[in-house]
Amino acid sequence: MNPTPIDFYFDFISLYGYFASLRIEALAARHGRAVNWHGMLLGVAVMKTMGLKPLLETPLKSDYVIHDCARYARRHGLELGRKLTDPVMDPRPAARAFCWVKRHHAGTEGAFARAVYDRYWRLGRDLADAAEIAAVAETTPALGIDAHALRAGLDSDEARSDLREAVTRSLERGVFGSPFILVDGEPFWGSDRLDLVDEWLERGGW
């Protein structure tokens, strides 16, 4: 194994992030790499820092993205329990839960993130609800996470502080989208760049 993991940034509300989350571990493993999962918040990066409006409130692009995501899902045989046009959840409770798992169950945060993503996008549950997040621990016992501890943890000052710090650090590293991947510091934005990440790892850059 190459000791330097790939940095994978995501927001749970991002469907493109979900798409990439399904492939990043296998991609990294093909090159002997681990994945370091990092939460980020599109609301802070895109709206506050970049001064842009949400994708689905952007004329022309919104129609394209809806079409593009459906095409991607068909190509990869994915069933979605949620439409892009459904109300977007507040991603902060789930992002804080991820921070709590990363601190208190280090090593399982990637699997936890994938389970959360699955529950939100494939099953269509609203993870702004702390009970729904805690249910991830119950329905995925292999994670070894206590649901009550998770539910308390996601509301803790510690998790709030960890999330603020993670978001600040992501912006400092130039991360502005989901998914966003850093390979030894080299930035790749978007699920449509996974093949390029693959090539970069294969060739060792260029």
Add this chain to the structure above:
Amino acid sequence: MNPTPIDFYFDFISLYGYFASLRIEALAARHGRAVNWHGMLLGVAVMKTMGLKPLLETPLKSDYVIHDCARYARRHGLELGRKLTDPVMDPRPAARAFCWVKRHHAGTEGAFARAVYDRYWRLGRDLADAAEIAAVAETTPALGIDAHALRAGLDSDEARSDLREAVTRSLERGVFGSPFILVDGEPFWGSDRLDLVDEWLERGGW
């Protein structure tokens, strides 16, 4: 040949459009398709219609795009005579010249567009200057375009009207970026989607 050409939309100020312009003809030809080249204006689509700021004035994304374009140029062995951070030309004279060529030298507009792109991005000339656009006709005699007629044509009411109509029509078709490709109406945005266009043509969609 499949009688339906691929629609290829571009703005001369778009470096990603230039990148794609170098590959679209060969890609289409592999599938027995011709290419119908269409001018569009990012200033109208992105700034006026979508209400976004220019890419290079968008925090975080601007740094990424500069990095990404340099990486693409290295990967494809391209030399650029212009930096993304150089002042952007007024694209309208060149876009009107393209409209004039499309109307008066139908069939050569793709080659003309590639020659303009070459002069702007590889040679780094400012094509807001009508004399620089006319020089494209002189330095590319195979086009069979008279430089004086081109220079007069790009300032004509006819070309102005053609460009306005082309831009309006592009927006009606949902085109908001450069490059933007329609395959039998199926939309693909971005030079990083050329491989997907290739697959779409190969499989006949999905």
